[in-house]
Amino acid sequence: MAVNLFSSNGKTYHVLDFNNLNEKGLEPLKKAIGKAGTQIVKITPAGTARKKDGIRMRTFGMKVIDEQEVAVQVNDSGDISAISLNKKPVPFTGAKDLDALAKIIASAVSANARVFAKSLARKLARAGKTAVERQKTGLKSNAQRLTEQKERIESAQQKIVAAQTVVNERTSDLQAKRAQAEDLKNKLRAEQAQGRTLKTEYETLKREVEA
Known part of the structure; x- marks a missing residue:
């Protein structure tokens, strides 16, 4: 492609x-x-x-x-x-x-996830409030308005939880990757130190043999 x-x-x-x-x-x-x-x-x-x-x-x-x-x-x-x-x-x-x-x-999406989740929550809250205000001017019964309002609130809460879950997963994944990177750096430093030690030992043996 x-x-x-x-x-x-x-x-x-x-x-x-x-x-x-x-x-x-x-x-x-x-x-x-x-x-x-x-x-x-x-x-x-x-x-x-x-x-x-x-x-x-x-x-x-x-x-x-x-x-x-x-x-x-x-x-x-x-x-x-x-x-x-x-x-x-x-x-x-x-x-x-x-x-x-x-x-x-992916980095842009991850960096903006928390801000976006909060913005989405505010929009859903405003939408729910507007819907409730519109219902007040209608002819629906109190029972109908209460039921529909509860459904909207539950739907908004589910979306907020889903968005927050994504944010938490992104944060956890980023922390794990950073820890993995640090572990690899430490292993590399250890390998480099061992390599220098072996090189020194080799040079010492080489001089002894030549002598």
């Missing part, structure tokens, strides 16, 4: 297949993002190309498990010209390969 494009300054950038920005064509990217720690639950294929400054562009979307939305704008050359998260730009200057691109997207 994708290849690497060499720019004039010698750097390698990842590009996508402009003609296959659909669920099937973007499956490798979806899997790579999942591997990077973010689950994509829906891909919205790119629509009809539009021109900007003489360049044809298409944009596809991805929905994350916690309801965050990613949009990726692709030029007709396959270059990724912009990435946005919940309609806000994500800093992006190019990715050398598919895994690097996936990590950029």
